[in-house]
Amino acid sequence: MKNNINHKAMIILIVLFSLPALLFAQTSYSADQVIDKVYNRATPTDQSGELIMTLENSQGDQRIRTIEQDIQEKESETKKIMFFTAPADVRGTSFMSFSNDNNANDDQWIYLPALKKVKRISSGSSNDYFMGSDFTYDDMGERLPSEDTHSIIGEETINNIHCIVIESIPHDSGYMYSKTITWVSDEYWIGMKKEFYDEDNDLLKTLTVSKYEKINDYWMITSSEMNNIQKEHKTLIQLNNLVLDSGIQDSIFSTRTMTRGIR
Secondary structure (H helix, E strand, O other): OOOHHHHHHHHHHHHHHHOOOOOOOOHHHHHHHHHHHHHEEEEEEEEEEEEEEEEEOOOOOOOEEEEEEEEEEOOEEEEEEEEEEEEEOOOEEEEOOOOOOOOOEEEEEEEEOOOEEEEEEOEEEEEEHHOOOOOEEEOOOOOOHHHHEEEEEEEEEEEOEEEEEEEEEOOOOOOOOEEEEEEOOOOOOOOOEEEEEOOOEEEEEEEEEEEEEOOEEEEEEEEEEEEEEOOOOEEEEEEOOOOOOOOOOOHHOOOHHHHHHHO
């Protein structure tokens, strides 16, 4: 009987040591604190640069779009404006978004040269995909931490970076994602990976950070990929020639600027 007990004890120990580390890891932060640190990570007052958006289908065929982008963060508001410069079929298209820490709903507009009209993006269109990419209009804006209930479900190492794993469930049952799971680096406070689940709680797409850099004391994400699992389609984003804290003027962020197609 003694030998049998020792044998069982040994099996239990082997099983325990074989379980993923994320089941045993602990953090001193609460889930809300982790999300707040990501949301409030130090960022420049403004930034401008070139954005290369590569759309790739399941056969590996690619469409590449070049965009000039300006972002301004002032007090509690973030303003973004994007100008498509290539290829020819999207040149002149522009997009603008205003996000406010006191308002869960972003203000968004798009200008299509063929229509020669600036169109406001309605809340009913927030689930639509942006310019054929795997990012929705909702993804293009800012989501407030208070819009979800956050829970720590473990810790895990991704590419030698320790991450706290956070599950976020929206308060609004009608929201397009039933939940998201984010792997947050507790050194850089960057979401290194994020999974989006559809209304049936099935994995829809995964956002992965490919490259991040420290520029002027800010940790900036310069390369990422959104992989739509269900559509077998992905969008790669590359940020080049970033210029930070240059003093971008407020006047750039206007519907009039959008129609000109230039900064």
